[in-house]
Structure formats: structure tokens, C-alpha cells
Amino acid sequence: xxxxxxxxxxxxxxxxxxxxxxxxxxxxxxxxxxxxxxxxxxxxxxxxxxxxxxxxxxxxxxxxxxxxxxxxxxxxxxxxxxxxxxxxxxxxxxxxxxxxxxxxxxxxxxxxxxxxxxxxxxxxxxxxxxxxxxxxxxxxxxxxxxxxxxxxxxxxxxxxxxxxxxxxxxxxxxxxxxxxxxxxxxxxxxxxxxxxxxxxxxxxxxxxxxxxxxxxxxxxxxxxxxxxxxxxxxxxxxxxxxxxxxxxxxxxxxxxxxxxxxxxxxxxxxxxxxxxxxxxxxxxxxxxxxxxxxxxxxx
Amino acid sequence: xxxxxxxxxxxxxxxxxxxxxxxxxxxxxxxxxxxxxxxxxxxxxxxxxxxxxxxxxxxxxxxxxxxxxxxxxxxxxxxxxxxxxxxxxxxxxxxxxxxxxxxx
Numbered sequence: 001x002x003x004x005x006x007x008x009x010x011x012x013x014x015x016x017x018x019x020x021x022x023x024x025x026x027x028x029x030x031x032x033x034x035x036x037x038x039x040x041x042x043x044x045x046x047x048x049x050x051x052x053x054x055x056x057x058x059x060x061x062x063x064x065x066x067x068x069x070x071x072x073x074x075x076x077x078x079x080x081x082x083x084x085x086x087x088x089x090x091x092x093x094x095x096x097x098x099x100x101x102x103x104x105x106x107x108x109x110x111x112x113x114x115x116x117x118x119x120x121x122x123x124x125x126x127x128x129x130x131x132x133x134x135x136x137x138x139x140x141x142x143x144x145x146x147x148x149x150x151x152x153x154x155x156x157x158x159x160x161x162x163x164x165x166x167x168x169x170x171x172x173x174x175x176x177x178x179x180x181x182x183x184x185x186x187x188x189x190x191x192x193x194x195x196x197x198x199x200x201x202x203x204x205x206x207x208x209x210x211x212x213x214x215x216x217x218x219x220x221x222x223x224x225x226x227x228x229x230x231x232x233x234x235x236x237x238x239x240x241x242x243x244x245x246x247x248x249x250x251x252x253x254x255x256x257x258x259x260x261x262x263x264x265x266x267x268x269x270x271x272x273x274x275x276x277x278x279x280x281x282x283x284x285x286x287x288x289x290x291x292x293x294x295x296x297x298x299x
Numbered sequence: 300x301x302x303x304x305x306x307x308x309x310x311x312x313x314x315x316x317x318x319x320x321x322x323x324x325x326x327x328x329x330x331x332x333x334x335x336x337x338x339x340x341x342x343x344x345x346x347x348x349x350x351x352x353x354x355x356x357x358x359x360x361x362x363x364x365x366x367x368x369x370x371x372x373x374x375x376x377x378x379x380x381x382x383x384x385x386x387x388x389x390x391x392x393x394x395x396x397x398x399x400x401x402x403x
Contacts, residue, residue, distance in 0.1 A: 047380045
């Protein structure tokens with residue numbers, strides 16, 4: 001654990017693991033020396049990575065045993081290929097057997113790796129199934145979203161299956177990414193080059209305000225670690241049975257009617273009654289969390 | 300992809316080395332994996348690069364590395380996505396230093 005600020009956004013997957021785990025506690029499964037590289041990328045004559053873009057292993061966080069997976073957003077956009085997906089799935093299956101205190105998923109991914117098409121899609125569905133099996137075995141899964149690729153596509157769904165979603169404003173969470181929406185529906189629907197709009201709509205603050213992220217932290221790996229420690233001692237549980245799911249569905253319906261015709265985060269800040277809606281993007285996570293807390297106390 | 304292996308004479312690394320990885324395979328970047336090899340008098344390097352036709356420059360950069368560091372007895376594997384020579388040198392240095400197991 002470092003006393004100096006480390007930008008989570010800028011850090012590599014390995015640096016994030018080192019910052020979240022207790023010093024020296026991380027043990028990697030399928031390490032780079034085993035060269036479990038993608039056969040699909042090799043067949044396409046594209047560069048491979050020795051870890052196929054994801055680091056998996058065991059560690060302790062504040063002395064408690066956890067399993068960790070960290071996607072490397074800079075390798076093919078953190079996209080999930082066959083080997084990459086199998087490593088995450090295997091880790092979640094191990095969690096169901098070994099019952100650590102939690103699984104930490106450090107998500108940084110645009111979704112399925114298009115080079116691997118069906119194998120990547122299948123990998124995502126296997127991850128979802130293994131994640132829910134781990135939860136059913138009593139192991140909570142926490143997602144951490146604060147990297148350059150955010151959490152989109154299949155990994156956006158995986159993130160929302162987690163018991164806790166810990167985000168920074170810099171991280172983004174969604175299903176279709178901004179470029180995909182613009183390509184399919186046109187620039188009038190979503191201008192993916194308008195960076196401020198992209199963050200107002202998919203960034204951590206809006207996700208926190210809408211309840212999709214459970215904790216908002218600053219872009220500092222120490223804050224992500226502190227949130228992990230807090231979640232380890234007291235965490236939200238993902239909806240598990242039919243009654244939970246119906247309640248979640250009802251909450252979504254209420255949310256939809258509370259924000260009709262809303263196209264932008266800014267309109268949500270106004271509708272929520274935040275004191276200075278235009279200033280929200282620049283607020284620290286502490287100040288923003290405080291404002292949200294005050295609003296919920298008034299309600 | 301272009302692939303080749305080079306074995307260079309190098310001073311023995313001496314103390315035990317641990318496996319180390321530096322860098323990420325992304326545009327203009329590369330990863331360097333350092334492991335223990337067989338022959339303490341040479342450094343064996345395997346290069347996989349997406350940029351074709353730069354073998355001479357690779358050989359110059361790697362020879363410079365083998366001269367500057369006691370890299371004998373090490374086996375190095377590289378996955379490259381078009382890094383410049385300066386970035387290659389930096390990653391080689393980082394991976395070598397990490398392999399000594401001392402915190403930098």
C-alpha cells in the first residue's frame with residue numbers, strides 16, 4: 001500500500017492489483033510465464049499478450065482473503081476473448097469452491113473481443129453464470145470501474161450483476177458504448193465526440209446518482225482500496241430471488257417516471273435538485289456524495 | 300507478425316533472478332517477459348513484432364541492452380505492437396530491474 005496518490009485511471013491492471021491488495025499478498029494464477037495467449041489473435045496474425053489482457057489471482061485486502069481479476073484496458077480495449085474470459089470464469093468458479101471474503105473484478109473493457117466473435121460472446125455468458133453461482137454460494141462480487149475503457153457491452157452487464165459497483169467519475173458504465181450508439185442511431189442521438197456529454201451520461205457521478213454504482217470515489221487507487229475494505233465489512237447484496245427482482249424492477253419503473261424525456265446528466269442533476277447542476281462534473285466525489293446524502297435526508 | 304530469436308553474449312546476471320513482466324501490448328508499446336535461461340554467458344531473446352522489416356534496429360537495441368546490463372543467463376520474450384526503439388529500451392530496463400526483486 002502506497003502513501004502517494006496513484007491515478008487508478010492511468011495505472012495498468014497489474015499496478016491496480018498491487019494498489020488494492022495488501023503488500024506482497026498477491027499470488028497470480030496462469031501467470032505470463034505460462035504463455036496462455038490467444039490462439040485466435042495468433043491465427044489473425046495480430047499481437048498477443050502473455051496474460052491475454054487479464055490478471056487473475058488471490059490476495060488479501062486488509063487481511064481478508066479475496067480473489068481478484070483485473071482487465072488491462074490498453075490491450076485490445078480490455079476486450080474479452082476466449083482465454084481472457086476463461087481466466088475470469090475459472091476464478092469465479094474457484095470462488096464458489098473456496099469461499100473467499102469476496103471476488104474483486106477490476107473491470108476495464110469495451111466488451112467482447114470482436115476478433116474472437118462467438119468464443120468471446122460465450123465467454124461473457126460463462127462469466128455471468130459463474131458470477132451468479134459464486135453469489136449463490138454466498139461469495140459477494142464487487143466491481144471496480146475507473147479505467148480508460150470503462151465497463152461496456154457484456155462487461156457492463158457483468159458489472160451490474162455484482163453486489164457492489166465502485167466507480168470513479170472517470171470510469172464509465174453502460175451497455176452500448178457512445179461510438180456504437182452514434183454509429184447505429186446517428187449523431188443526433190448521441191455525439192460520441194462530445195466528451196463532456198459522454199461523461200455526463202455514462203460517468204460515475206450519474207451512475208451513482210441513479211443507484212447503479214453503489215460507491216463513488218476519486219480517481220485514486222488508495223480510495224478504491226478504502227472502498228474495497230469498507231465493502232468487505234458491509235456490502236449491498238445483488239437481487240437474489242424473485243421478490244428482490246420484482247422490487248428492483250419496480251424501482252427502475254419509478255426512476256423512469258421520475259426522469260421522463262431526460263437526455264443528459266445535467267437534466268438529472270436539475271431534476272434531483274442539486275444546488276449547482278452545472279458545477280457537478282467538477283465536484284470531488286466527497287462533495288458530490290455529501291450533496292446526494294443531503295438530498296436523500298431531505299426526501 | 301514478424302518473429303525472430305537472437306542470442307547475445309552477456310555478463311552473467313549472478314544472483315538468482317525472478318520472472319518479471321514490464322509493459323503492455325498496445326499501440327506503440329510492448330511487453331517484455333524476463334525469465335531464467337540456460338547459459339549464464341548469453342542472453343536469449345525472442346521477438347514477436349507487428350512491425351515488419353526492422354530486424355536490424357531490433358538487433359542494435361538488444362545488443363545495447365546486453366552491453367549495459369549483466370543479462371547473461373536470462374531468457375527474454377517480447378510481444379511488440381510497434382514500439383519505438385526508446386520505448387523498447389525503457390521496457391527492457393524496467394523488466395530487468397524488476398527481475399532483481401528489489402523495489403524501485
